[in-house]
Amino acid sequence: MGAQYYGADSENGDHIDDPSEDALFMMISDLNNSDNTFVVIQPDDDDPIWFASAAVLDEGGYEIVRRDVSRNEHGVTATTSINDIARDLTIWMAARDFPGRSARQRSESEHSV
Template identity: 40%
Template sequence: MEYYADAEGGDYVQDPDHAEVLSLIKRLNTTTNTFVVLYPTDHDLEWFISVATSRGPFGGYEVERYDPTTGEKAKTTSAAPGQIATDVLAWVTQR
């Protein structure tokens, strides 16, 4: 599966590996770089997975998954960037 990551702060990475996804997540902040989204390179596919800084009282990250092919639409929260990067890449691989 070919995919890319596009961050609000301007970072763009083609086929990011775990270290690159982790770095993109760790660079998120609450002002100018609040989210990163992974999309398929094939624009006929409509899935995405995003990681955003959480605006809740405990901080952390919100992960949103969307895949119209499977009907999946879910949001979760986490405070562990390493686990998020692992989960994001596992989800992308399943597409």
């Protein structure tokens, strides 16, 4: 069975359906400068309307990209805290639209974050 909402994939082939904040923390912690430089999180759709990614920077730290075409959002930041990245991405993804999720479910998830 695939992801209910979204999946996370790393360059080295790791995949997690509907990753928790802790799972994202682990995936980002496993990144390195040689063969596992990024993690991408997006809905399991043929043409996803949003995505987020974390990539290792050569000078240290991570580049975080968030893009949501349905909301005309595109942001790029850099940080060194894996805790902050995992928490911020989890909160950001909770506010995204998912096919089959009612407006009430979206509203409740947005208010509970």
